[in-house]
Amino acid sequence: MTRPVHRVAPATDTPVRQESLRAHNLSLTFRQIVGAPAPISRIELAVATGLTRPTITRIVDELLAGGLIVEAAPSRSGNSGRPRVGLSLAPTGPAGLGLDIRVDALSACVVDLTGTVRHLAFAARPPAAADALARLAEMGRAAMAAAAAEDLTVVGTTLAAPGPVENASVVRFAPVLGWRDVDAGAALRPALGEVTVDHDAGLAALGELYASAPALRNFVCVSGEFDIGAGIVLEGSLLRGARGWSGSLGHVAVTADGPECACGATGCLQHYAGLQQILGASPASAAPAGGPATASVPVLAPAVAIDTLVSSGDTATLAALERAGTALGVALSALVNIIDVDTVLLGGSYSLLASWLIEGVERELNRRVLTASWAPVSVRPAPLGPDAAVIGAALSAIDRVRQDPNSWLARA
Amino acid sequence: MTRPVHRVAPATDTPVRQESLRAHNLSLTFRQIVGAPAPISRIELAVATGLTRPTITRIVDELLAGGLIVEAAPSRSGNSGRPRVGLSLAPTGPAGLGLDIRVDALSACVVDLTGTVRHLAFAARPPAAADALARLAEMGRAAMAAAAAEDLTVVGTTLAAPGPVENASVVRFAPVLGWRDVDAGAALRPALGEVTVDHDAGLAALGELYASAPALRNFVCVSGEFDIGAGIVLEGSLLRGARGWSGSLGHVAVTADGPECACGATGCLQHYAGLQQILGASPASAAPAGGPATASVPVLAPAVAIDTLVSSGDTATLAALERAGTALGVALSALVNIIDVDTVLLGGSYSLLASWLIEGVERELNRRVLTASWAPVSVRPAPLGPDAAVIGAALSAIDRVRQDPNSWLARA
DNA sequence: GAGTTACGTCAATGTCTGTAACAAATTAGC
DNA sequence: GCTAATTTGTTACAGACATTGACGTAACTC
Numbered sequence: 001m002t003r004p005v006h007r008v009a010p011a012t013d014t015p016v017r018q019e020s021l022r023a024h025n026l027s028l029t030f031r032q033i034v035g036a037p038a039p040i041s042r043i044e045l046a047v048a049t050g051l052t053r054p055t056i057t058r059i060v061d062e063l064l065a066g067g068l069i070v071e072a073a074p075s076r077s078g079n080s081g082r083p084r085v086g087l088s089l090a091p092t093g094p095a096g097l098g099l100d101i102r103v104d105a106l107s108a109c110v111v112d113l114t115g116t117v118r119h120l121a122f123a124a125r126p127p128a129a130a131d132a133l134a135r136l137a138e139m140g141r142a143a144m145a146a147a148a149a150e151d152l153t154v155v156g157t158t159l160a161a162p163g164p165v166e167n168a169s170v171v172r173f174a175p176v177l178g179w180r181d182v183d184a185g186a187a188l189r190p191a192l193g194e195v196t197v198d199h200d201a202g203l204a205a206l207g208e209l210y211a212s213a214p215a216l217r218n219f220v221c222v223s224g225e226f227d228i229g230a231g232i233v234l235e236g237s238l239l240r241g242a243r244g245w246s247g248s249l250g251h252v253a254v255t256a257d258g259p260e261c262a263c264g265a266t267g268c269l270q271h272y273a274g275l276q277q278i279l280g281a282s283p284a285s286a287a288p289a290g291g292p293a294t295a296s297v298p299v300l301a302p303a304v305a306i307d308t309l310v311s312s313g314d315t316a317t318l319a320a321l322e323r324a325g326t327a328l329g330v331a332l333s334a335l336v337n338i339i340d341v342d343t344v345l346l347g348g349s350y351s352l353l354a355s356w357l358i359e360g361v362e363r364e365l366n367r368r369v370l371t372a373s374w375a376p377v378s379v380r381p382a383p384l385g386p387d388a389a390v391i392g393a394a395l396s397a398i399d400r401v402r403q404d405p406n407s408w409l410a411r412a
Numbered sequence: 413m414t415r416p417v418h419r420v421a422p423a424t425d426t427p428v429r430q431e432s433l434r435a436h437n438l439s440l441t442f443r444q445i446v447g448a449p450a451p452i453s454r455i456e457l458a459v460a461t462g463l464t465r466p467t468i469t470r471i472v473d474e475l476l477a478g479g480l481i482v483e484a485a486p487s488r489s490g491n492s493g494r495p496r497v498g499l500s501l502a503p504t505g506p507a508g509l510g511l512d513i514r515v516d517a518l519s520a521c522v523v524d525l526t527g528t529v530r531h532l533a534f535a536a537r538p539p540a541a542a543d544a545l546a547r548l549a550e551m552g553r554a555a556m557a558a559a560a561a562e563d564l565t566v567v568g569t570t571l572a573a574p575g576p577v578e579n580a581s582v583v584r585f586a587p588v589l590g591w592r593d594v595d596a597g598a599a600l601r602p603a604l605g606e607v608t609v610d611h612d613a614g615l616a617a618l619g620e621l622y623a624s625a626p627a628l629r630n631f632v633c634v635s636g637e638f639d640i641g642a643g644i645v646l647e648g649s650l651l652r653g654a655r656g657w658s659g660s661l662g663h664v665a666v667t668a669d670g671p672e673c674a675c676g677a678t679g680c681l682q683h684y685a686g687l688q689q690i691l692g693a694s695p696a697s698a699a700p701a702g703g704p705a706t707a708s709v710p711v712l713a714p715a716v717a718i719d720t721l722v723s724s725g726d727t728a729t730l731a732a733l734e735r736a737g738t739a740l741g742v743a744l745s746a747l748v749n750i751i752d753v754d755t756v757l758l759g760g761s762y763s764l765l766a767s768w769l770i771e772g773v774e775r776e777l778n779r780r781v782l783t784a785s786w787a788p789v790s791v792r793p794a795p796l797g798p799d800a801a802v803i804g805a806a807l808s809a810i811d812r813v814r815q816d817p818n819s820w821l822a823r824a
Numbered sequence: 825g826a827g828t829t830a831c832g833t834c835a836a837t838g839t840c841t842g843t844a845a846c847a848a849a850t851t852a853g854c
Numbered sequence: 855g856c857t858a859a860t861t862t863g864t865t866a867c868a869g870a871c872a873t874t875g876a877c878g879t880a881a882c883t884c
Contacts (some may be wrong), residue, residue: 022872054833083830246750246752338660367677368663370660454862466841
């Protein structure tokens with residue numbers, strides 16, 4: 001009756017020594033602390049992990065010495081007796097650095113072990129790739145300095161890029177930036193050390209995942225920037241695909257014999273639900289559609305412009321939004337039919353336009369998803385919205401420590 | 413530079429004791445023997461696993477005593493000295509039982525540890541669900557008896573069903589069989605013991621995976637029976653989706669405003685590429701399209717009928733096949749854009765019609781998949797074809813022992 | 825002060841590792 | 855044909871390490 005698990009790949013392909021045993025149990029205990037909604041005591045940890053108290057004592061000592069956790073004020077367990085000492089993640093120590101390059105802005109973000117955003121900065125994007133990367137490197141160094149001032153050490157950096165990435169370093173193709181085969185990882189490494197480059201849609205989904213944890217475990221997060229991407233999370237882990245290029249939702253066909261798309265195919269979702277297309281629907285819109293922001297706050301110029309148009313009663317834009325919602329629903333139906341997730345988050349710019357899109361999306365999902373009649377798909381705006389990618393990037397960097405605290409303890 | 417892995421779910425959520433250490437290393441060693449293309453010696457195992465020779469000796473003794481492996485004839489290693497003793501999987505001992513219920517036939521299959529098909533039987537499908545399940549139970553018992561006669565013990569049974577399954581037991585919805593909420597697992601359990609019920613498309617993909625191992629690790633296998641399903645394998649493990657309902661390719665929209673489908677939506681792939689639709693294209697076809705087979709061999713009546721029509725120069729059918737290939741290509745492009753696999757296998761009935769479909773599928777994939785220009789998708793017929801689901805079901809049953817030999821050793 | 829709960833400490837147990845030395849089976853050379 | 859060298863596999867024993875289980879200590883309520 002248990003859910004079957006199939007794989008040809010071995011569960012773990014390394015031999016286990018007594019030493020790894022210790023590391024495993026330490027990691028297991030630490031993950032319990034990470035996942036706990038409130039400070040957790042040693043006794044509770046022993047129950048949760050199945051380890052004995054003495055072992056927990058030893059492991060907790062090690063984590064305390066390494067600065068990964070702190071003892072909180074003794075908490076009442078209701079009964080009499082010695083009160084439990086709460087353990088929670090340290091607000092200092094390791095931190096993750098996230099960088100994001102969007103059409104309209106660059107951003108940098110530092111997140112600590114607890115998942116709290118400790119630093120978040122934005123800047124305009126210089127048009128040239130080299131300039132943008134240089135600016136990002138500066139922002140990264142500034143963020144690291146700001147982190148150091150708060151007793152945080154950046155242990156990993158992730159860059160979110162709007163396109164498929166190879167070897168966690170080279171951006172193969174990012175039409176909205178005009179990039180092709182840009183080795184962003186190599187460009188940033190001299191200034192920032194090891195950098196992992198990843199697709200922004202996936203990182204945005206991770207951001208929403210961590211921010212919502214443990215509420216959401218299976219969902220897709222549609223990042224409506226200029227490129228429509230989907231980050232798919234199954235059982236709390238990001239679906240990356242064979243080569244890490246999953247989630248190209250923008251070029252799923254909505255109508256196979258529809259109008260031609262810039263990619264060469266016909267009837268792509270991008271044509272119906274792209275921001276540029278929605279904006280272009282109204283003759284009133286003279287928006288530059290993608291000009292760099294100049295302020296030090298995140299500006300989603302196109303989404304804001306659309307919002308303004310609709311609020312002022314522009315019927316053409318309203319109709320375009322209706323079309324976009326329907327098309328998005330068709331493409332998402334394909335996605336849900338193919339991979340079966342139960343929740344759809346409208347992220348990125350779409351989170352700002354959700355109220356106009358959600359109806360069309362839900363209608364198509366209910367019509368087209370085979371299992372929707374007895375297990376409806378939930379659609380809602382993504383809580384983190386346009387900042388999900390930077391935050392997700394930072395979280396994905398710090399998450400390596402959260403999943404394997406031994407790496408931090410070894411170097412401390 | 414290593415590929416990032418993200419998850420909120422813990423790597424392993426159980427504590428590790430000294431005892432589990434032994435079990436882990438035994439399992440690790442056994443998987444090496446499973447994965448080895450030829451009999452492997454103790455020395456080679458020591459190198460492959462990273463364990464020491466004495467440890468390997470002890471583990472191998474245990475596996476030999478448990479009857480999971482056998483010593484083969486000493487093999488030449490080229491050099492002088494004592495020849496290596498090859499170790500390979502035992503052809504006796506545990507076996508997996510697979511059952512499949514198709515429109516046109518029932519089948520049962522026994523596979524041993526080595527992955528060899530030791531028994532394969534077919535029968536006509538009685539129209540009523542209860543009768544079909546009773547017949548399957550008989551076939552299962554006969555297969556178990558046949559297995560026992562060859563010193564095989566069935567350790568697990570899997571049933572492949574043409575529709576979404578809940579709790580590994582209840583078939584929610586199988587339109588081609590006229591089933592709705594049939595608890596197939598419960599029906600078979602009295603006769604066969606514990607039975608796992610699973611979607612046929614996924615099991616077919618597993619069949620192709622195990623049969624091809626280690627060649628394929630990331631692919632989708634389209635099962636063209638009456639319902640078009642897709643089994644998706646990523647990194648050697650089956651993508652199941654949040655509730656195990658992934659792979660409903662048949663109801664992906666090819667043309668959002670296309671003709672109405674039986675499911676209530678419009679423009680579904682099923683309408684363009686379903687066997688019934690292809691057959692229906694020709695006025696010459698008076699085929700009953702789905703009548704039960706009566707012979708004791710697998711009869712794919714519709715596929716054979718199509719084949720006959722085309723061979724006799726029926727242009728309407730040829731045109732229908734062309735449309736089907738194109739539509740399939742559109743839907744598969746959506747799938748590949750969304751989850752990024754590098755290989756498409758045309759399975760089930762499509763494997764028999766592959767030569768007429770493959771051109772259209774490849775054309776659309778090359779046009780529509782964003783990454784196809786620098787990383788083309790390979791399309792080919794599935795080697796196991798229509799029998800992949802039964803074989804995959806049996807393999808998935810025996811695979812539990814292959815992944816964790818301790819379960820077998822504990823009971824032997 | 826008694827009772828209760830939380831936490832720390834210590835010897836005992838069991839597992840793997842490493843380093844041996846040893847036995848077995850074959851080839852190479854005289 | 856016999857001996858030496860070579861490679862493979864087994865056995866033995868000390869050492870290291872982590873968990874366990876039992877016992878002892880700390881802190882708080884009634």
